[in-house]
Amino acid sequence: MSIKKYSKRERREHFTAYAFILPDFVGLIIFVILPIVYAFYISLFKWDLVTDKVFIGIENYIRMFHDKNWWMAMLRTLKLTLIYVPGLFCFSLLAAVLVSRIKSKAASFIKTSFLMPFAITSVIASTLWMFLYNEKRGYLNALLNMAGIKDQPFIGSDKQAMGAVIVVLLWINIGYNMILFLSAIKDIPSSYQEAATIDGANGWEIFRYITFPLIKQTSIFILITTTIASFQVLDLIMVMTKGGPAKATEVGALYIYDRSFNMMEMGYGSALSVFMFLVLLVFSFVQMKLTREE
Amino acid sequence: MKMKRLAAAGMAALMVMTTTAGAVTVRAEAEEPVTLKFWTFQAGEEATYLEKFVQEWNDTHDSVKVEQTVVNQSDYITTLIPTAYANGEAPDVLFVEPATFKKYAGKGMLADLSPYYTEELKADILPSALEASTYDGKQMALPYEMETLGLFYNIDMLEEAGVEPPQTWDELYEAAKKLTTDDVYGLVLPVEKTGYTLFNFWPFVWMAGADILNEDDSQCLVDSEEMATALDYWGRFYQEGLSPSSLQIGPYDIGNVGTGMAAMQVSGTYVINAAESTYGDVNIGVVPLPHPEGKESITVAGGQRLAVNAQSEHVKEAAEFIFWLFGDEDTTRLTEWTTKAKFAYPARQSVIDGNKDIFEEGLRKTFTEFYGTAKPEPSYSAEVTDALSDMLQGVMFGGSTGAEAAAAAKETIDSALN
Numbered sequence: 001m002s003i004k005k006y007s008k009r010e011r012r013e014h015f016t017a018y019a020f021i022l023p024d025f026v027g028l029i030i031f032v033i034l035p036i037v038y039a040f041y042i043s044l045f046k047w048d049l050v051t052d053k054v055f056i057g058i059e060n061y062i063r064m065f066h067d068k069n070w071w072m073a074m075l076r077t078l079k080l081t082l083i084y085v086p087g088l089f090c091f092s093l094l095a096a097v098l099v100s101r102i103k104s105k106a107a108s109f110i111k112t113s114f115l116m117p118f119a120i121t122s123v124i125a126s127t128l129w130m131f132l133y134n135e136k137r138g139y140l141n142a143l144l145n146m147a148g149i150k151d152q153p154f155i156g157s158d159k160q161a162m163g164a165v166i167v168v169l170l171w172i173n174i175g176y177n178m179i180l181f182l183s184a185i186k187d188i189p190s191s192y193q194e195a196a197t198i199d200g201a202n203g204w205e206i207f208r209y210i211t212f213p214l215i216k217q218t219s220i221f222i223l224i225t226t227t228i229a230s231f232q233v234l235d236l237i238m239v240m241t242k243g244g245p246a247k248a249t250e251v252g253a254l255y256i257y258d259r260s261f262n263m264m265e266m267g268y269g270s271a272l273s274v275f276m277f278l279v280l281l282v283f284s285f286v287q288m289k290l291t292r293e294e
Numbered sequence: 295m296k297m298k299r300l301a302a303a304g305m306a307a308l309m310v311m312t313t314t315a316g317a318v319t320v321r322a323e324a325e326e327p328v329t330l331k332f333w334t335f336q337a338g339e340e341a342t343y344l345e346k347f348v349q350e351w352n353d354t355h356d357s358v359k360v361e362q363t364v365v366n367q368s369d370y371i372t373t374l375i376p377t378a379y380a381n382g383e384a385p386d387v388l389f390v391e392p393a394t395f396k397k398y399a400g401k402g403m404l405a406d407l408s409p410y411y412t413e414e415l416k417a418d419i420l421p422s423a424l425e426a427s428t429y430d431g432k433q434m435a436l437p438y439e440m441e442t443l444g445l446f447y448n449i450d451m452l453e454e455a456g457v458e459p460p461q462t463w464d465e466l467y468e469a470a471k472k473l474t475t476d477d478v479y480g481l482v483l484p485v486e487k488t489g490y491t492l493f494n495f496w497p498f499v500w501m502a503g504a505d506i507l508n509e510d511d512s513q514c515l516v517d518s519e520e521m522a523t524a525l526d527y528w529g530r531f532y533q534e535g536l537s538p539s540s541l542q543i544g545p546y547d548i549g550n551v552g553t554g555m556a557a558m559q560v561s562g563t564y565v566i567n568a569a570e571s572t573y574g575d576v577n578i579g580v581v582p583l584p585h586p587e588g589k590e591s592i593t594v595a596g597g598q599r600l601a602v603n604a605q606s607e608h609v610k611e612a613a614e615f616i617f618w619l620f621g622d623e624d625t626t627r628l629t630e631w632t633t634k635a636k637f638a639y640p641a642r643q644s645v646i647d648g649n650k651d652i653f654e655e656g657l658r659k660t661f662t663e664f665y666g667t668a669k670p671e672p673s674y675s676a677e678v679t680d681a682l683s684d685m686l687q688g689v690m691f692g693g694s695t696g697a698e699a700a701a702a703a704k705e706t707i708d709s710a711l712n
Contacts (some may be wrong), residue, residue: 049380050401077678134542136477137555151476156485156539243484245539245691247684261373264379264397265677 036277043271045151048264058272072270073255076162081253084166088226089219092174094179097207111182114175122172126239129168130155155241158248165249167235171224173229177222179206185211221290228280252276327359330606330615332383333374335367335523339567343635347627357593358611360387366581379403379605386612388601390435392426393489394396395630396673399429407587410613415621415642423641426670427599435599438620438628439638440594442668443497443660445584446569447558448551450579451478455557460580461591463501463527466558470536473557482538482559483528484545485690487683493671494545495686496594498524500669506682507674507707514678514707516685516700525696529689530574531590539691552576566637567658570623580657582664590707595668677710 009263043060047196064070072093093230099110132140133154154164188211196206212219234253243250243258250258256276260269263291332342343362347364365374371394378384390398398404410431416424423437447459455473460466470480476534484491499506504520507513515521530536539555543549548565550556552573560583569578585591600616602609620628625645633652634638639661640646645655653662657692674682681703688699 048401049376050403084543130540130542133540135538136479137542153539156691158693188555241540244485244487244687246687247692258680263375263680264376264401 018291039270040274042267043274045267046265047267049266050264052266056267060268061275064271064275070255071253072250073250074164076248076250077231077252080162080233083163084230085223085226087166087170088173088177089222091170092177092222093219095174095178096185098209099178100182100185111175111179114178116174116175117172120172122235123239125168125172128235129164129171129215130240133164156245158245161241161245163272165233165240168214168236169230169233173226177226178200179198180222181215182217184215188214196216217291220287224284224287227283230274231280301327301712310560321480328611330358330360330387330612331362331607332360332362332387333370333385334362334364337711340631340635343631351615351618356656358608360615361383363676371553375449378392379603382605384603384605386603386608386687387616388603389598391598392596392671393487393493393672393679395427395435396429397676398601399434400675404429404434405600405604405606405609405613406434407436407613408433410617411621414623417571417615419641419646421593422670426673435601436616436621437599437641439563439597439632440595440635440641440668441562441638442661442665443494443560443562443599444593444664445558446548446561446565446578446580446581447698448554449557449579451554451557456707460558460584461581462584463586466552467527467530467536470531471534474536475532477539477554478554479550480558481531482536482541482545482550482556484533484708485532485539485541487687488677490546490684491686492682493564493596494681495524496669496671497583497592498528498625500594501583501589502527502590506672506678512711514704514711516682516707517697517704519567519699521700525685525699528686529696532690548573549576551578559608559669563638563658563661563687564636566661567694570656580660582660582667591663592668593668594671595639610619643692675710677708681706683711 038199043055044057046056046059047053074212092201095114099107099114100111101280120128130234134139134152135141135156136151144150144152153160155161171184192214193206196210203208232253233251236259237249237251238257243254252272253276256269256272259265259272300660332348334341336344345362350361351360370389371391375388375394375398384403388398388404390404397525419437421441423440425431427433427435427437430688431532445460451473452459452469457469458465459470466654468601471481474480484494501526502520504518504524505515508515532539541550543553543555544560546561546564548559548561548569549572551559554576558625569576582591583593600620602612602616606612620629620631623646625640628640628642629643629649630637632645633649637658639653652658684706685699685703688694688702690700694702
């Protein structure tokens with residue numbers, strides 16, 4: 001391969017492009033990349049934030065492998081991911097397909113309504129849902145009572161708490177992911193659909209053989225980002241349950257937070273974060289590889 | 295052109311010279327005052343009074359100025375203080391509570407305040423409060439307020455149900471059972487895994503005759519029959535739905551009784567003002583915490599303390615400020631704080647004696663009557679506290695029996711102690 005020569009104009013264009021990226025990139029380095037590198041560095045130390053760091057090599061990582069509570073917390077994270085990610089994917093895709101069929105002005109109203117929860121900060125969303133989940137005075141139980149079902153404790157029960165948290169997560173995020181799916185669906189030339197209709201395809205077949213395959217890139221993107229997000233759920237749980245009742249919602253991210261700040265074991269907390277980071281990194285690479293194979 | 299440039303340079307040089315000269319003369323006139331960083335998280339009346347005190351200090355002290363910054367309370371005890379220490383940016387003056395005292399003192403975050411205590415002050419501070427602010431034989435904090443727990447109840451609800459204010463554990467359980475309906479909880483106790491939940495549980499531990507650690511903190515004593523009894527008793531309220539398993543209004547807020555959501559609530563002196571003003575139209579009464587049959591009622595005394603950051607460059611000045619605030623011979627500020635800004639018992643005998651009439655008003659009277667039964671809130675290391683919190687959650691929501699939960703806690707604490 002020969003070295004490509006750029007014309008003066010091309011060079012100027014490249015310069016402009018990089019100049020535009022630069023501010024964002026500087027922010028990325030300072031607020032994302034450096035902290036990640038620093039977390040890895042700290043994970044090799046015993047550090048309580050106050051006294052001097054003591055280098056202990058990979059001892060934090062060894063401790064992690066023997067920490068039963070950590071693996072229990074990660075198992076809960078996995079449980080959350082396995083329910084939340086497919087749930088979010090299906091519901092937002094379904095919503096997108098249905099909304100894309102609506103040709104009237106109502107479409108934009110529906111889109112806005114779905115997106116609204118995403119615009120609310122998660123702390124307020126959690127508080128709102130706590131009203132709904134309230135055992136004796138909440139609307140949800142009032143509805144259940146009407147259907148002849150007795151009061152449910154929701155976030156007050158170790159059996160139901162995780163589900164209750166996942167419902168709030170879905171409520172917040174479906175709108176945004178629906179918009180992503182919608183724009184992908186809009187990019188499919190309408191002639192494909194028309195041709196299929198002429199050939200006698202029904203709605204399901206159009207979705208199965210035209211829409212779904214053509215929005216694969218978006219699907220993969222959503223799967224990756226929501227999986228990552230599901231590992232990082234923290235604020236919602238801190239407001240609603242603080243990891244309770246009886247650890248039922250103590251997920252990995254909360255355990256890291258607790259270790260780092262409550263227990264002031266920043267070194268160990270960082271080691272756990274690095275491990276979680278690596279898990280997500282591997283997962284993302286696998287996902288990306290799968291898309292490239294096309 | 296050349297002239298212009300020359301003139302400009304001359305002007306610039308002149309400006310630089312005058313400013314530096316000015317700085318030199320200013321410095322010669324007055325020594326730069328020391329600035330103390332003071333982060334506060336109090337709200338409402340408490341915030342107003344703290345601001346007033348700081349203003350008063352700044353007006354009367356020229357060489358030491360206090361710079362107050364208002365922060366969020368839940369951030370303060372979780373992320374704010376530890377990260378500020380890591381950056382060397384922590385405030386000079388700190389608030390500590392039993393839940394954080396041992397953790398901070400153990401890590402050398404607090405300065406030794408022993409040299410600043412006068413003998414008179416030591417004698418004036420209630421012995422248990424002084425002891426609870428001592429670490430390794432040194433006074434590491436200044437206690438100033440004592441908040442105790444009692445059983446608040448809706449007088450009308452109890453009358454309607456024909457229930458007498460409970461005095462024993464059995465009576466409390468029966469009352470809660472009787473008062474629980476489809477809309478109302480019998481008794482509100484804290485729910486979440488927090489220090490506040492443990493704070494409420496301590497009196498029950500002591501009344502059952504149980505203990506956490508031995509004298510010199512070397513042995514864990516939680517796997518006792520007494521602890522199992524206390525845990526089973528406490529857990530029963532949640533298991534049987536007499537106490538809520540999640541709370542809309544915080545457990546430290548009398549709103550649970552005030553809004554009619556619950557008939558009874560364990561809460562502290564800090565809710566008296568709200569019970570009498572915000573929920574003044576609700577008939578709220580208070581009794582000492584119920585005790586097991588044949589035993590005495592015991593309550594717990596918690597509260598904030600002031601401390602000085604050991605990393606501070608101005609330990610002396612910061613200590614002078616906190617002792618001026620609440621440890622001074624002039625007890626006006628402490629009196630205002632414990633009677634007007636909020637209601638709490640002052641940690642100093644002279645202030646209690648000097649304001650007898652205030653402590654006899656309304657709900658305060660009951661608290662004053664059983665004030666002597668208060669034991670200071672204990673302070674344990676982060677690991678021990680965490681294990682105890684898990685133990686409580688286990689009986690409340692995890693389906694464990696008291697004995698099982700206590701055994702699990704002992705295992706964790708034993709490995710933390712060794």
